[in-house]
Amino acid sequence: MSFVLSETEKEEALKTYIEFLQKPSVSASGEGIRDTAEYLKRLLSSLGVKASIEETGGHPVVLGEYSVGANQTLLVYNHYDVQPVDPLDEWVHPPFSATVSGGKVFARGASDNKGTLIARLYGFKKLVAEGKLSVNLKFIYEGEEEIGSPNLEGYIQKNVHRLGADAVIMEGGGLDAKGRPQVILGVKGLVYVELNCNTGVRDLHSSNAPIVYNPAWELVKLLRSLVDDEGRVRIDGFYDDVKPLTDDEAELLRSYDTTPEETIKALGVKRLKYPSTEKLRVALFTEPTCNIDGFSSGYTGPKSKTIVPAKAMAKLDFRLVPNQNPHKIFELLQTHVRKNGFDVDCRLLGAETPVRTPVRTRVVSAMRESAKKVYGVEPVVLPNSAGTQPMGVFTNILGINECVSAIGVGSASSNAHAPNENVEIENFYKAIQHSAEFFYTYPKIQP
């Protein structure tokens, strides 16, 4: 099939997209969250979807359900909250004006994640209009993704019976730097840790350095003990559960062809750890890491002040790969600290499970086929992203093995999380088409 949109359909979808973008919904401050949830509920209802606002410990989830009485069900995950807009003075158009200019719409949330939410919904609408929907759909819209999804797991745990599905389509996807649609089959996991060392009640004159413990030294020694010269993690057992890529997955990696030169330019760094595309992609997608996010201790102003600081703090994140377990990794870290006698307190600030959906699954085949049909090129399929999403919540709690990030309106120049976030309107229409095509294709794929 080819679900080409009429001008009227395009106009209506764009109108809704802009209306949605004009509603602030900043999860960090709470601004507009409740209004936007109510708006989404009305929008779902207007499309014939049974919709409800679901209370959580924090911002509400909006849930939608549309049954055609099929054997198969797809669960569509998006989030309606957005990042804060600062620095405001760098925006060319006000962030909630949703100004259309040069074929693009500019707004906070245009790419992450409101455009994709609307595109999928209008893909569903198109399919209904054409009488071609033969899969049940569930829509789950979170309001706290940009603040780390603190209540998603709890909500899903309490609603397992209502959320059953054969596959989950996460947010993400979109187009890569070369304009190719991306299909990403998994995510890295994460352990986020804060380390604190306090040795006294106040900073001391550094003439005391020979006799007192310096908490900055203690953290430096602990941190250095966590990695070898190449950055490989030296915590006992850290790599024990790492599952290597299957041949299928390793084959997929080859489609990632960003060169070191392109990467250096895009990231604005002086140099990279690896000189070849091959080594870069292996590192990026298959290596777990231990990263220092922040370190603070003592006097850091201008000139000099001679003190032994009273305290030191570091923030660390470990990116994990299947089948590392974030809670087990945190325990291994604590054991390392204790065993080596470091006087450091470890606090867990975040844990997410790494996930990889197998390549030979129905959802992957349907995504590939539908993407190729709409975009006219082979999609870039990657075994997992280099980053993290709460995909593990769906696989672990709901037991849904088919989980992918795909279908998105964003591109490499969309400025997600930055000023002047934008989406090319043509990419918005393509994502509607892709959604319709995918929903149409999925139930036709042989298991």
Next chain:
Amino acid sequence: MSFVLSETEKEEALKTYIEFLQKPSVSASGEGIRDTAEYLKRLLSSLGVKASIEETGGHPVVLGEYSVGANQTLLVYNHYDVQPVDPLDEWVHPPFSATVSGGKVFARGASDNKGTLIARLYGFKKLVAEGKLSVNLKFIYEGEEEIGSPNLEGYIQKNVHRLGADAVIMEGGGLDAKGRPQVILGVKGLVYVELNCNTGVRDLHSSNAPIVYNPAWELVKLLRSLVDDEGRVRIDGFYDDVKPLTDDEAELLRSYDTTPEETIKALGVKRLKYPSTEKLRVALFTEPTCNIDGFSSGYTGPKSKTIVPAKAMAKLDFRLVPNQNPHKIFELLQTHVRKNGFDVDCRLLGAETPVRTPVRTRVVSAMRESAKKVYGVEPVVLPNSAGTQPMGVFTNILGINECVSAIGVGSASSNAHAPNENVEIENFYKAIQHSAEFFYTYPKIQP
């Protein structure tokens, strides 16, 4: 001799002390500096001292000279500038009110260093009044001690011919926690360094951790390479020039008898590196150190933010002992960084030379003898302080080998650099007596 002060002499000295304390002279802001220098010049002149205000690149030096045509000359160093007064609301009496209460005078600078300056001057006056002065005196009063003496070295270099002397009496001294007068024969040296590592133009999402360099890791690795597990410095050649204590000096150390328990209480720390007084004093006075004064990189606010920081900065101080040379140590550090391939920039922010005056010198004998006479107890004599003063400027440039910190009005409860700085008025009078006694004794000691 016993230079007991009459009530009239006490009254006059105290009046001058209070008048001097009521003049703000904050080197950090410049407040009152010039007025105070002019006041000192007038005060010196009124005592018959040939006085001048000497311009430097910063706040002026006040120089005084009084010759009795003797073969020997003493150079008396003090500073007339004071620390800032904040936090102002913690002062019980306004910091420049010089309020007398309960036998104490409360004011910023009461102990550090205005009281000692005045006491020495009135000791000199007493001796002149009694016709007992048989040594030439030079007074050098700095206005930038509290901001690190940035212009002292340059000034002395330009005025070598005017500053010649047989011995220098630095500031410091005063009474220890047990009320004993202190005589300190030297200082540790210092190298203060800022380390910077910049890897990119902006913080990056930490999903890039597998392929980009993290400047915080680079600094952690460099720092850890500088010391072993016990904190001993691992820079090649660092200890090469360390001159062990002579037997005389080692013997002196025994007079430092502060226990670990007393130290823990005074410093407010959880524990110390050494469990015995013996080990504490050896470490405190004879070990050079490498200390982290500050470290900053990346995100250090609440909760989590997953980034690879673009830059990291650390401040380090090395306390040195005779005969380590601060400039050579800085070069050894740079060589270490280069040789080990660290991408870190090292900037020198301060260098001071360690100094020890030999025990068997005239100045030490005269200090001991005069202190015992005035205070009735053996003074505590230490081969050097655990901290740093610009003593090396006098020994290196002027070539004066006899350099000690002694004669002071302060005690362990004087709150130097803190709110409610104060001095017991009786200790002020004792310091006048001690000054007179010392000036009287010095020329009588056989070389």
